[in-house]
Amino acid sequence: MPEQNLLEMKGIEIQFPGVKALDKVDFSLRAGEIHALLGENGAGKSTLVKCLTGVHHMDAGTILFDGKEIKPTSPQDAFSMGISTVYQEINLCPNLTVAENIFVGRQPMKHGMINWKEINKRAQELMSRFHMDIDVTRPLNNYSTAIQQMVSIARAVDIDAKILILDEPTSSLDDNEVKLLFDVMNELKAEGMGIIFITHFLDQVFAVCDRLTILRNGSLVGTFNIQDITKLELVTMMIGKDMDVIFNLKRAEVAPDAPEMLSTKDLGTPGKIQNVNISIKKGELMGFAGLLGSGRTETAELIFGAVAATEGTETVNGKQVTIAKPIDAINAKLAFCPEDRKRDGIIGDLSIRENIALALQARRGFMHPISMQEQNELANKYIKLLSIATPNAEKKIGELSGGNQQKVILARWMATQPDLLILDEPTRGIDIGAKAEIQRLMLEMCGEGVSVIFISSELDEIIRCSNRIVVMRDRKKVGEVNGEGCSQQTILNVIANGMQEGETA
Amino acid sequence: MPERIPDRRQSLASRLLKPQFVMVYATIGIFILIYCYGAVRFGDIGFTTLRTFVNMFKDNSYYGISAVGMTMVLITGGIDLSVASVACLTGMIVAYGTSVLGYHPAVCMLVALVVGVGIGLLQGAAIHYLGVPPFITTLAGNFLARGVCSLISRESISVSHPMIDALAGWKWYFKKYADGEWVKIKPIAFINVNLLVFLLMIVIGTYILHRTKFGRNIYAIGGNEQSARLMGLPVGRTKVLVYGFNGFCSVLAGLAYLLEVKSGWNLALNGGELEAISCAVIGGTLLTGGVGYMIGTLFGVLLKSVIPALITFNGTLLSWWGKIATGGLLALFIVIQRIVVTVSERKRDAKKKASPS
Numbered sequence: 001m002p003e004q005n006l007l008e009m010k011g012i013e014i015q016f017p018g019v020k021a022l023d024k025v026d027f028s029l030r031a032g033e034i035h036a037l038l039g040e041n042g043a044g045k046s047t048l049v050k051c052l053t054g055v056h057h058m059d060a061g062t063i064l065f066d067g068k069e070i071k072p073t074s075p076q077d078a079f080s081m082g083i084s085t086v087y088q089e090i091n092l093c094p095n096l097t098v099a100e101n102i103f104v105g106r107q108p109m110k111h112g113m114i115n116w117k118e119i120n121k122r123a124q125e126l127m128s129r130f131h132m133d134i135d136v137t138r139p140l141n142n143y144s145t146a147i148q149q150m151v152s153i154a155r156a157v158d159i160d161a162k163i164l165i166l167d168e169p170t171s172s173l174d175d176n177e178v179k180l181l182f183d184v185m186n187e188l189k190a191e192g193m194g195i196i197f198i199t200h201f202l203d204q205v206f207a208v209c210d211r212l213t214i215l216r217n218g219s220l221v222g223t224f225n226i227q228d229i230t231k232l233e234l235v236t237m238m239i240g241k242d243m244d245v246i247f248n249l250k251r252a253e254v255a256p257d258a259p260e261m262l263s264t265k266d267l268g269t270p271g272k273i274q275n276v277n278i279s280i281k282k283g284e285l286m287g288f289a290g291l292l293g294s295g296r297t298e299t300a301e302l303i304f305g306a307v308a309a310t311e312g313t314e315t316v317n318g319k320q321v322t323i324a325k326p327i328d329a330i331n332a333k334l335a336f337c338p339e340d341r342k343r344d345g346i347i348g349d350l351s352i353r354e355n356i357a358l359a360l361q362a363r364r365g366f367m368h369p370i371s372m373q374e375q376n377e378l379a380n381k382y383i384k385l386l387s388i389a390t391p392n393a394e395k396k397i398g399e400l401s402g403g404n405q406q407k408v409i410l411a412r413w414m415a416t417q418p419d420l421l422i423l424d425e426p427t428r429g430i431d432i433g434a435k436a437e438i439q440r441l442m443l444e445m446c447g448e449g450v451s452v453i454f455i456s457s458e459l460d461e462i463i464r465c466s467n468r469i470v471v472m473r474d475r476k477k478v479g480e481v482n483g484e485g486c487s488q489q490t491i492l493n494v495i496a497n498g499m500q501e502g503e504t505a
Numbered sequence: 506m507p508e509r510i511p512d513r514r515q516s517l518a519s520r521l522l523k524p525q526f527v528m529v530y531a532t533i534g535i536f537i538l539i540y541c542y543g544a545v546r547f548g549d550i551g552f553t554t555l556r557t558f559v560n561m562f563k564d565n566s567y568y569g570i571s572a573v574g575m576t577m578v579l580i581t582g583g584i585d586l587s588v589a590s591v592a593c594l595t596g597m598i599v600a601y602g603t604s605v606l607g608y609h610p611a612v613c614m615l616v617a618l619v620v621g622v623g624i625g626l627l628q629g630a631a632i633h634y635l636g637v638p639p640f641i642t643t644l645a646g647n648f649l650a651r652g653v654c655s656l657i658s659r660e661s662i663s664v665s666h667p668m669i670d671a672l673a674g675w676k677w678y679f680k681k682y683a684d685g686e687w688v689k690i691k692p693i694a695f696i697n698v699n700l701l702v703f704l705l706m707i708v709i710g711t712y713i714l715h716r717t718k719f720g721r722n723i724y725a726i727g728g729n730e731q732s733a734r735l736m737g738l739p740v741g742r743t744k745v746l747v748y749g750f751n752g753f754c755s756v757l758a759g760l761a762y763l764l765e766v767k768s769g770w771n772l773a774l775n776g777g778e779l780e781a782i783s784c785a786v787i788g789g790t791l792l793t794g795g796v797g798y799m800i801g802t803l804f805g806v807l808l809k810s811v812i813p814a815l816i817t818f819n820g821t822l823l824s825w826w827g828k829i830a831t832g833g834l835l836a837l838f839i840v841i842q843r844i845v846v847t848v849s850e851r852k853r854d855a856k857k858k859a860s861p862s
Contacts, residue, residue, distance in 0.1 A: 076737035091735040093728030095795035096721075104725050105718065105738045113716035155736070 005064075006031040006194040007052075007163060012061035014047055021047045024061075025220045027213055029163065029194040034185060036205045037198045038238055039215035040403075040433045045198050048215065049165050053078040053085050066162070084156035088168035090148045092155070094141035099123030101140050102155045126154045130184055146177040153181070157188060164188060165196045170204060171428065182208045200432065202231055214238055235432060251483060252446030254284045254467055260318070261451040262334075262420050264303065267312035273298040273475045276312070280420065280451045285442060287466030287483065288455040289491050295475035296455045297339055300422045303453075304336040305329045317419065330363045335413035337406075339424040339455070345409045348398030352390060353379035355397045355408050360415045382411035386441060403434030410441060421445065422453040427461060439465055459488045471495055527845050528789025529801040531838070536808050543811065547818040555679055556694040561810035565784075566699040567592070567761040568777065569806040572784035573710040574754030576802045577747050579785050580714075580727045582794025583632065583639035585748065587646030588755040589777030591621050593770075594650045595759025600662040600769025603669070610668050618756050624650065625752020629745035647778065654771040661770040664763065672698050673764040699761040703806075706754065711799040713750075723747060727794030783831065784809055787838050791846075808834065 007029040014022040022044045029035050037045050050056045052063065054072030063070050065081065072078035092101045099120045108118045123136040130150055140148055149169055156164055170178050185195055185208060197209060205212060206226060214221040214237050221237050258281040268274030273295050280286050288296040301307040303314065305323035313320055316332045323329045338345050347355060357375045364370065379393035386407040390400060397408055406426055413421055423442065427435040442452050443465060456462050462469055466483035471494040479494040543552045551557060571588050578585045595617040602613030624646055631642045676695040680687040714720040722743040725733040734740045762774060788805030790797030813827040
């Protein structure tokens with residue numbers, strides 16, 4: 001059926017130093033359509049979108065918007081043409097109120113002054129349209145990430161936008177919030193807005209999108225109607241290699257007589273989390289499952305000394321240790337990749353090499369610097385081993401994609417050759433290919449005798465990788481199940497009902 | 506400040522008690538506390554008179570004028586170390602131009618204005634377009650301006666011109682109605698040009714910060730510059746103009762100081778940039794940017810005046826106690842700021858962890 005395209009991008013090419021980021025990519029968007037843009041990290045999704053929003057400039061190609069050729073020169077420019085973008089990271093000002101974040105830059109004026117009354121009134125209306133019953137006069141940083149995300153969408157749609165670009169808006173939302181977002185998206189679609197939806201959650205693609213376009217390595221793979229494609233075909237096209245690798249990951253094998261690597265007894269800090277009792281064998285992969293806020297991260301922080309324990313004992317390799325600070329844990333050969341890699345993990349302005357050498361240097365102490373040669377060897381070894389996509393080790397880590405940043409953090413801790421590695425949500429916000437790779441690396445490390453604690457919100461990956469799974473709820477361990485033969489339902493039951501007395505699953 | 510609108514707005518009290526105002530309240534509270542102490546302790550020898558009160562505004566009016574622009578710079582997350590040198594340069598230009606070259610002071614003031622605002626704009630441009638950190642850029646500006654002052658003259662140049670004398674001598678006395686006529690109150694209290702300019706600048710500053718898009722962009726940039734850019738705000742223009750406006754404030758401060766001392770001296774106001782910064786910081790402006798209020802800065806200036814006033818009234822303490830007290834106060838405020846920020850961050854984290862699922 002011949003439908004008028006709202007947006008037509010043809011033969012887009014972008015050259016970055018050393019790489020062709022986009023190679024003759026075509027993309028079209030109809031009015032009243034939700035169009036998914038899919039691909040692995042580095043496939044060119046963001047680059048394509050940034051080309052449309054004027055952040056990058058095309059080396060070749062044309063953009064037709066409503067039949068007229070456009071050349072956006074800046075986000076501001078694109079914005080004024082009616083192209084609005086919501087980014088994965090919240091790009092709002094935490095110090096301003098919710099209402100002001102929606103209206104800053106285009107405040108209604110009255111007698112030469114900003115009309116605060118109008119701003120607050122309209123913001124309140126807008127948020128209640130999104131079923132968000134919040135006080136818009138409070139600063140944005142009073143609210144959760146999910147609400148902040150909704151505010152950025154509210155800002156994006158309040159202008160006369162014809163195209164709304166959502167760049168991974170759901171990675172920090174829970175199921176209810178995602179549903180809410182979908183309702184809003186469908187409403188906007190019914191009003192005739194064209195929506196470009198970038199996500200790595202394939203279920204969401206099938207739940208809400210009309211068409212999808214797949215990119216791989218900067219080239220177009222194809223555009224499909226959602227009815228004409230299956231999930232498996234989709235994934236295969238995205239990563240361009242056999243899916244078996246991913247689905248055939250083997251659990252680590254732990255000898256029954258393997259020595260205990262770490263155990264805790266009634267470890268805790270009042271007010272944070274208490275009575276932590278876990279025991280991990282050498283080479284074992286232990287999953288921590290549970291809802292957000294169930295205490296998984298707190299447990300990990302306690303073990304690692306990021307939060308000092310005030311009661312209970314911790315035993316590493318048979319010796320009782322006191323871990324009050326992270327450096328104690330590093331010295332005891334523990335390693336911890338925190339959940340929020342932007343805040344607690346990467347140091348964006350340092351190079352990949354420096355980021356990798358960081359933890360090892362901390363353990364050696366500043367009196368024993370790691371020589372440049374050694375650092376280079378380390379960096380190059382891990383860049384190769386983890387296939388980190390970068391031209392060289394001197395690139396700033398902040399310029400890498402999420403998946404590659406995560407690999408660098410992983411490399412940082414692998415370089416310290418830890419006995420126990422704690423990974424808190426290492427696969428969040430990265431695509432399937434990179435996820436599989438992280439999981440493969442975890443399992444390989446287990447094979448080499450490293451114990452791993454793996455925290456994830458995605459039950460299927462926990463089940464796929466873990467030898468044993470600790471289930472948490474309300475800041476308590478409510479059960480422990482074996483990974484082998486475990487189903488999502490088993491874990492959900494444990495979360496809901498707790499473990500029956502004497503049950504071992 | 507946001508105005509009242511219906512449905513699920515909190516009470517007036519809870520709106521006034523928002524965390525972002527805590528620092529301002531702390532400043533006002535401490536000022537009132539110190540003032541009350543002075544009133545009780547030295548009330549009998551005139552601490553509570555209008556004269557003492559008005560003098561608090563007058564004593565540091567030139568720092569206050571500079572602090573208005575400085576507050577804006579700090580809110581963007583920047584800093585400006587050149588203000589005192591630019592103010593000094595203003596004084597030198599006017600003094601040299603009038604007394605040595607024989608130009609009319611109005612012409613010299615205009616030249617100083619162009620120079621001061623120009624330096625500000627240039628610094629802003631270097632900071633934004635060349636990405637030089639504000640600290641370094643304005644430190645260079647500081648040395649340059651100070652150097653030019655010494656180049657003009659290493660001797661103090663006194664200024665004597667009817668216009669300067671008229672401006673410096675203008676006074677509006679507080680009067681009371683007694684026995685059928687208006688008489689000056691005793692002890693004599695009056696308002697001068699410097700005080701008027703200072704208060705006017707506070708009002709203008711408040712208007713700019715809270716009622717213009719330019720002002721809100723300043724806050725947005727201080728909150729998160731990257732976000733501000735992606736939100737389509739004119740980041741570069743705003744930053745350059747903020748430093749330009751601060752240059753303007755420096756010129757005004759220099760003129761105010763000139764009216765006070767009626768001379769230009771190449772070492773005048775040495776270290777004054779830190780006075781202006783500390784007024785803003787004591788008034789609750791965060792050095793990390795994004796937070797700050799003109800009313801806080803006003804009380805910051807008053808706080809810095811009330812302490813020397815107390816010392817003068819005491820009569821036995823040496824004046825450097827004023828420095829010590831100010832230093833202590835600054836330290837105290839930075840600690841309070843840290844506590845406020847940390848507590849609100851903790852609260853938020855707790856809320857975030859509790860809210861999903």
